[in-house]
Amino acid sequence: MNELCCEIGYKSIRHVGEQLCGDHVDVVEQEDGSAVIVLADGLGSGVKASILSTLTGKIVSTMLAAGLSLEECVETIAATLPVCSVRNLAYSTFTILHIIQNRTAEIIQYDNPPVIVLRDQVNWEYPRQEMTIGGKLVYRSVIRLQENDVLIAMSDGCPHAGIGFSNSFGWKQEEITSFMEAMNYCGYSAKLLSSLLVDECDKLYGGRPGDDATACVVRMRRRVPMNILFGPPRNRDDVKRMMSLFFAKEGKHIVCGGTTSALAAKWLKKPLKTSLEFVGDMPPIARLEGVDLVTEGVFTVNRVVEYAKDFIGDNARYDEWSRQKDAASLISQLLFEEATDISFYVGRAINPAHQNPDLPITFSIKMNLVQNLSDALQKMGKRVKVSYF
């Protein structure tokens, strides 16, 4: 396994009054770990722009991922895009980030603001090659990737942010670069970096964007495996198998559930020390030598699922889980920000104590939690593996 992996995050805001965004980001991941990311910006805003950019994004990402040449992609786009009746023009600008096996990046840019590359925390002026394809001037760069490289692609709504409002000349490229240098220094995730950039644009527009604005961030990072044990196995005889598989895995280990942590403690032959510090409304965590985090089960995981759904959606609760020290927040920090590869070890035992009709815990709820959490983590671009016992 290659030690590096790419973390992809993007966010868009819409032109004020529009329901559709005229920018489109398309990500196609290939089996060998390569990824094609296309950020397309359709002419104008609203429905027309949305159609243009979606078509462009889909065509380019699908064709490139299938191994066709750039020339063919551009020709196909030129031949396919519907012509705007007002401007008599079919037009969508695009930026392509082709991450090849997490080692090399091919950057192809057509009329979007230049892609910013941050290497060792500072802006890097990477080499660019000029090409003319089908009468269009296209810039192509091929760079060798390193750990902590950050690639930032955006639509022109970002440098135009605040024109005629807060910034009479918009937000200059150099200013965006230094803003992102400062943000990147904090070690934020790709998703958060893209949100920070777009939110800043929204602020400069005074909350009423004069154009669609999109930022797409790719961050190269080292793989971080993470393992979660949740629930005792259905068959008691499987405890040994489950524990030995779980503890044999590389990376951090999280144990969720009361009975589960007792089993883990027995397996490790170490005492389980439960703390009585209640943080927020979550049950306290426990300490067990050999395990990085021990928490209660269903309530904590349920909260983690809520945070995960919010993170891939509005990202409104980031301030809650990214700073707090309660069990659910700690799990969220480990899973959403630190981990890249997550293995779930889920036990399907039915807890007799939970079969009380007064309690809002059922077996199906528990299984749904795992399903929802792994779906959400996959949407964050993580590799997720779930094993049932």
Next chain:
Amino acid sequence: MKITVCIGSSCHIKGSRLVVEQLQYLIAENKLGDEIELGGTFCMGKCQQGVCVMVDDQLFSVSPETVREFFEKNVKPKFA
């Protein structure tokens, strides 16, 4: 003396947090901090009787409303 309060899922819903906080208060109020070790544990497997509280080896069922009564009856006399 060791008092252990269950903070597992089921007892959590039944208010183990309130039980813990009240016990902490009562222990301080009676100046028994040096005598009593208050601890937590995950599920004791007696969820029907929650909130489960162990006083040394004896199991009690306590609710947030009955903490004081439990304390006066089962804990305090042992230090009288």
